[in-house]
Amino acid sequence: MLDLFGTIIGLVYIYQEYKASIWLWITGIIMPVVYMFVYLDAGLYADFGMQVYYALAAVYGLLVWKLGKKRGQEHEGNMPITHVKHSLLLPSLLLFLAAWALVYWILIRFTNSTVPVLDSFGNALSFIGLWWLARKYVEQWLLWIVIDAELSALYVYKGLPFTAGLYALYVAIAVAGYFKWNKAALDNQQKDGQGHWPNDAI
Numbered sequence: 001m002l003d004l005f006g007t008i009i010g011l012v013y014i015y016q017e018y019k020a021s022i023w024l025w026i027t028g029i030i031m032p033v034v035y036m037f038v039y040l041d042a043g044l045y046a047d048f049g050m051q052v053y054y055a056l057a058a059v060y061g062l063l064v065w066k067l068g069k070k071r072g073q074e075h076e077g078n079m080p081i082t083h084v085k086h087s088l089l090l091p092s093l094l095l096f097l098a099a100w101a102l103v104y105w106i107l108i109r110f111t112n113s114t115v116p117v118l119d120s121f122g123n124a125l126s127f128i129g130l131w132w133l134a135r136k137y138v139e140q141w142l143l144w145i146v147i148d149a150e151l152s153a154l155y156v157y158k159g160l161p162f163t164a165g166l167y168a169l170y171v172a173i174a175v176a177g178y179f180k181w182n183k184a185a186l187d188n189q190q191k192d193g194q195g196h197w198p199n200d201a202i
Contacts, residue, residue, distance in 0.1 A: 028058030100124035141178035
């Protein structure tokens, strides 16, 4: 039942993300609480532990979307959707690899996880995905396509059909979300009369 309830909340969340609605962060605070119980029961300990991070990241994202600005943002209002700067790609990759190794080590050292490689992979990449989402980078959708496809397969294996179906749907929505956000970024560029936000935007 919790699996189904979490699926419903997840559908609300992904729709809000697609629409770039700030309310996604409120849903993003509620959803981890539900999934703590789902993942604990399924023995997905990395996913369980990540729910604390997801809740904290949702608070951060809410504050950034509400109060934050990007360097070079001249107009008042909400932070615009832009492309990730090239100088962030290598640090993001290194952070992902470090997180993957750390989560994997924790799983094999302190839990009885039967899928430590896959369990740690999706969660480590989620660190970067949430960071890029909080900064409204278009490319965050590309990360979620990979994450959601991998997690959907994992949840099928772990016997969580509703959650697996939800993440399969996430993949399709992430593809649509990428094109929608990319168009929004192009519109912002034209509005501000520049090719892209300065590369020192954070």
